[in-house]
Amino acid sequence: DTEVTQTPKHLVMGMTNKKSLKCEQHMGHRAMYWYKQKAKKPPELMFVYSYEKLSINESVPSRFSPECPNSSLLNLHLHALQPEDSALYLCASSQGPRQRAFFGQGTRLTVV
């Protein structure tokens, strides 16, 4: 199994809502990542988890809260988002940052 599965594929939420994005992999990878990608732009790293511990936070606003419940799962909790947070959110996993990263298909988030 070489897949990274992200749910949901699409999400529309209001600025007062709380929602969560989910990511799952069963490749035994110890590093998991959240990226944000705006249209026609490269992915921007948000968070890195290594061995289930947060190792990198790229100065992401606190309205985004990551969680790694176990080595296979990665969540991104969303609260009080702004319309400018609308983007494609990509999850990825790898054996390490210098190894091949496998990406999910992303969640297209729209904040209204």
Add this chain to the structure above:
Amino acid sequence: AQTVTQSQPEMSVQEAETVTLSCTYDTSENNYYLFWYKQPPSRQMILVIRQEAYKQQNATENRFSVNFQKAAKSFSLKISDSQLGDTAMYFCAFGLDKLIFGTGTRLQVFP
């Protein structure tokens, strides 16, 4: 800090022809990894090819090959025998403690 530059926002090529996408990067590190990722309209990022900086030999994966010039900090991707399915956004990426992506090159393959 590392930076990755892709100077070609868009490229086009006819089916069966060869095209080269450019990438330059800047780093003071010696051991790192370089990647080319492809993102088709389906949105999923797919690894095309990976190069280890300590290896002088250029990586090759079927129709895809790189020209890695470490001293010049250049890492171009050559796609031979282009196919319609190669139409996608291509991102060059630098890997050390994290992946840093270039701005991307949109490649269109025409029949």
